[in-house]
Amino acid sequence: MCIYVADNYNLHINTGGDEHNIEGIRYEADNSTSNFYVNKPAYNWAYSCNGYFFSDSTADSREFIQKVTCGAAVTDAPLYDEARLCPNSLKYYGFCLRDGNYTVSLYFSEIVFTNNDDYSSSGKRVFDIYIQRELRLKDFNIKEMARHSNNVTIQSFEASVREHLLEIELFWAGKGSLYDPPYFHGPLISAISVTPNFEVNRPGGLSKKVIVGIVLGAVLALILFMALVWRLGWIGDRELRVTTVNLRGKSYTVKQVKVATRNFSPRNVIGTGRFGTVYKAELPDQTVAVKMLSSQSKHVIDQIGTEVYALTTLKHENIVEFLDGYSKKDLNLLIYEYMEKGSLERALFDANSSTRLDWPTRVRICHGIAKGLKYLHEDNPSRKIVHRNIKPSNILLDGNLNAKVSDLGLAKLYDEENPYKFIQEKGTVVYMAPEYAMRKAITEKVDVFSFGIVLLEIISGQTNAKYEANQETEFLLDT
Incomplete structure (x- = not known):
């Protein structure tokens, strides 16, 4: 608007x-x-x-x-x-x-x-x-x-x-x-x-009085019309006003969540990814992150199917908490806890970031990532989960600089009897384990490899890849 x-x-x-x-x-x-x-x-x-x-x-x-x-x-x-x-x-x-x-x-x-x-x-x-x-x-x-x-x-x-x-x-x-x-x-x-494709009114056209009269009449007619369709329930977002989501024990209508993002205003964008855009939503008594899946990403939900429901059961201090979701027609929303300090990538590599990471904080971040991965691999209520895309941009920091693993959009339930089930590589190349990139069997070790590269970046404060125009990309740089 x-x-x-x-x-x-x-x-x-x-x-x-x-x-x-x-x-x-x-x-x-x-x-x-x-x-x-x-x-x-x-x-x-x-x-x-x-x-x-x-x-x-x-x-x-x-x-x-x-x-x-x-x-x-x-x-x-x-x-x-x-x-x-x-x-x-x-x-x-x-x-x-x-x-x-x-x-x-x-x-x-x-x-x-x-x-x-x-x-x-x-x-x-x-x-x-x-x-x-x-x-x-x-x-x-x-x-x-x-x-x-x-x-x-x-x-x-x-x-x-x-x-x-x-x-x-x-x-x-x-x-x-x-x-x-x-x-x-x-x-x-x-x-x-x-x-x-219409005639543009330029100076010398209708007088100001006529324009004001037309505008006032149109506004009055619009108000009356809106009152009528509201009464009759014809307005398209009626379902948004009656459908609720539960966020940390409090109920909000989907309409309230949408308004909290300023109707998905570009000014509220806090992140973008493969499957959609993330908006900051400031509700009356809490702030959350709302990921609106692009219309082209709807098939991702259909493909993951019941696995999505398994991911919603994840509860751990080092996993970004999924709060609730909404999916109808062309509007597909995933609602997560809001992470005040943004991504680890920004804290490490963005010169404009105000976040400063001292050594004790970096060690705590490393421990947090490790505990989050251990939970996915061994301790969660579902079967073993392989994240497949561990990298600094998928590690988020809360207000106290505690690390949480996010973006489980590529995660898959691991089947020990069929480790080749998900061999198509979909992660980020520079963090990808060699066996994964070569389409060999997938185990939790692909996450461990990616975590190792992230550890090197946290310790050195440098990115692990270097790209020069018209030259090959260098990976795992000496630091």
Whole structure:
């Protein structure tokens, strides 16, 4: 919902590049290297980037912006000098747009898979395009559509804006090149242009008195209409107002939880991951973390099935507590305890983090992770559970810097009679045990290996991987 006057009727972004004026149109700069950004002070658009490259680059890596090596021969070529790249899901939000019908034009040029010397020109980039959460183009291949690398293709779509919000998502569904050429899979976009399909009232149109009268009349009619549909129970979130979740012995409606996240506002985002976005929810007497699963992640719940219910029984001081959940239609929520200090990754490697870890604290964190893994492997009420993705970003710290293992989205119940049951590797490459990466039998030892690498990072204060452009990634660096 727009907190300012909804008076925007167009949007032009040079994704991944600086500001440019092209044929009288100003394309706003978009050169942040963060995985989440809100355009300030205008607050007219934002983006979020989910996922990771198989080089395990950090979220603020320069890999998220790619530069052209051979320019495009078109009049608006500056738009294609840079492009924004994202490993998994790249979303752009247009805020405070006037309601109505628009044309959304997406500008593409394959400027990454271009080099014949390193065979990257053979790379194939495939992703899906969603507008307003509706699939508009499946298995889109830039190079195939443009007929060659460095050529330009523009894809235009009609979109209806309601409640002043436009959402554009480019989603990589695992297709195309992954290992060869390495690292740079995922959606790539050069620019975005949103223009209205309606006449825009400009100065010299209706008088202020007429406009005020129309607005007041419309507001009054809307209030009366809303009162009627509320009375009749026609409003779409009626179920959210009557369905409750239990959080530490207190009941809240799902509507209250949604409002506590400011209706899933980008300003409340505290984390992103493979399966969705995590929001901070400030309820009247407690704060929780709410993970909203993306619509593309719904199949994950279906695949895990009864194993999800086994994970909800986990209760341990070093496991992030799952409080409750909600799943209906297009809204799938998982609610967890809120961890004030964020991830261990941020505390160790983010120069902007205010968290300082002295040696006693680091030792306590190591003990906490070990106890959490021992609980998963040996002491929990269910069968043995293998986490499969132990890394600093999945270790969260509470207000007292106690460590808790989180993100059990890849965890599986371990079957000793069939250790090959879940051989498909899905963890983060640089923390992955060799036998797991080679698709051999899975045991709890894959977690122990990952924990060992995390221990080295905690002790040294350095990341274990180093990536240089046009060079191989170095793992397990000497510290």
